[in-house]
Amino acid sequence: MEKVLEINHLTKKFGRMTAVDNLSFSVEKGNVYGLLGPNGSGKSTTLGMILNVVNPTDGHWRWFEKEHSIDSLKKVGAIIERPNFYPYLSAEKNLENVALIKGASKSKIDEKLSIVGLLDRKKDKFSTFSLGMKQRLAIAAAMLNDPDVLILDEPTNGLDPQGIIKIREIILDIAAKGTTIILASHLLDEVEKVCSHVVILEKGKTLYSGRVDEMTASFGYFELSSADNSVLFQALNSITAFDKIAENGSQIKAILKEDLSAESLNRILFEKGIVLTHLVKRKESLENQFLQITQNQN
Numbered sequence: 001m002e003k004v005l006e007i008n009h010l011t012k013k014f015g016r017m018t019a020v021d022n023l024s025f026s027v028e029k030g031n032v033y034g035l036l037g038p039n040g041s042g043k044s045t046t047l048g049m050i051l052n053v054v055n056p057t058d059g060h061w062r063w064f065e066k067e068h069s070i071d072s073l074k075k076v077g078a079i080i081e082r083p084n085f086y087p088y089l090s091a092e093k094n095l096e097n098v099a100l101i102k103g104a105s106k107s108k109i110d111e112k113l114s115i116v117g118l119l120d121r122k123k124d125k126f127s128t129f130s131l132g133m134k135q136r137l138a139i140a141a142a143m144l145n146d147p148d149v150l151i152l153d154e155p156t157n158g159l160d161p162q163g164i165i166k167i168r169e170i171i172l173d174i175a176a177k178g179t180t181i182i183l184a185s186h187l188l189d190e191v192e193k194v195c196s197h198v199v200i201l202e203k204g205k206t207l208y209s210g211r212v213d214e215m216t217a218s219f220g221y222f223e224l225s226s227a228d229n230s231v232l233f234q235a236l237n238s239i240t241a242f243d244k245i246a247e248n249g250s251q252i253k254a255i256l257k258e259d260l261s262a263e264s265l266n267r268i269l270f271e272k273g274i275v276l277t278h279l280v281k282r283k284e285s286l287e288n289q290f291l292q293i294t295q296n297q298n
């Protein structure tokens with residue numbers, strides 16, 4: 001797989017505060033990466049470093065498997081601050097200005113406005129746009145020179161539900177056409193809906209890095225009960241596949257640390273003379289895992 005970005009031991013300190021702490025991960029072409037973390041976890045600082053606007057304290061990164069070159073960033077489109085356009089100019093005129101600055105062709109303007117659903121509003125002044133439309137225009141501007149990578153920092157912040165859905169559809173559409181996307185968000189739901197990969201940050205440290213579906217597909221847990229739960233509890237404790245076993249009202253919750261099917265567990269317990277009255281296998285959602293991970297840090 002072609003590597004678009006490699007980050008190694010990246011660290012940023014502001015005085016005594018470490019905003020990004022020894023961060024390492026790689027971004028492969030064609031995927032959508034979520035940088036997920038609560039406010040202040042170091043997402044924007046990380047994006048600032050890889051975009052050359054924040055100086056790192058330590059560590060390094062490289063774009064497109066090349067050592068540092070300003071040229072590499074020409075293939076990266078980014079929206080890291082609120083879109084800044086001329087309010088009294090139309091969407092089209094604003095994009096003409098951006099094209100001029102970026103050295104992109106004006107012939108791309110209609111195509112990009114169409115991708116973000118603003119082609120029929122191209123003659124309207126920027127000042128008449130909703131926040132969601134402004135954000136979509138910013139995406140069109142970032143896409144003008146057909147970047148290989150698009151970076152978005154909290155792209156749906158402050159938008160209404162309709163605006164949020166629209167932006168997410170646009171991101172997925174751009175990704176489906178082959179552009180690699182790196183998206184910083186504090187919304188787990190957003191990452192689950194949009195990203196294939198996720199790096200979870202808490203206080204600048206990586207807590208999880210990997211595929212979103214692998215994280216969702218953790219080993220899960222069982223809910224069980226039997227006529228005598230204390231005997232069941234003891235029996236479960238002797239099975240090495242479990243990480244934690246807890247009584248939960250009339251049921252026992254047994255969390256897996258490795259794969260074990262409901263059928264196998266039922267058989268193991270039956271062989272120990274235990275007949276179950278209840279057996280359900282469940283998977284923790286990414287949301288629960290994220291909450292657990294962030295809670296454990298406090």
Ligand SMILES: Nc1ncnc2c1ncn2[C@@H]1O[C@H](COP(=O)(O)OP(=O)(O)OP(=O)(O)O)[C@@H](O)[C@H]1O
Pocket residue numbers: 014018019037038039040041042043044045046186
């Ligand atoms: N220029 C700066 N000077 C001092 N501290 C800073 C500076 N920029 C960021 N920080 C601190 O670094 C930490 C990480 O901030 P950062 O903005 O990267 O987090 P974030 O995950 O993007 O959160 P948010 O979504 O709230 O911006 C925070 O504690 C923040 O206060």
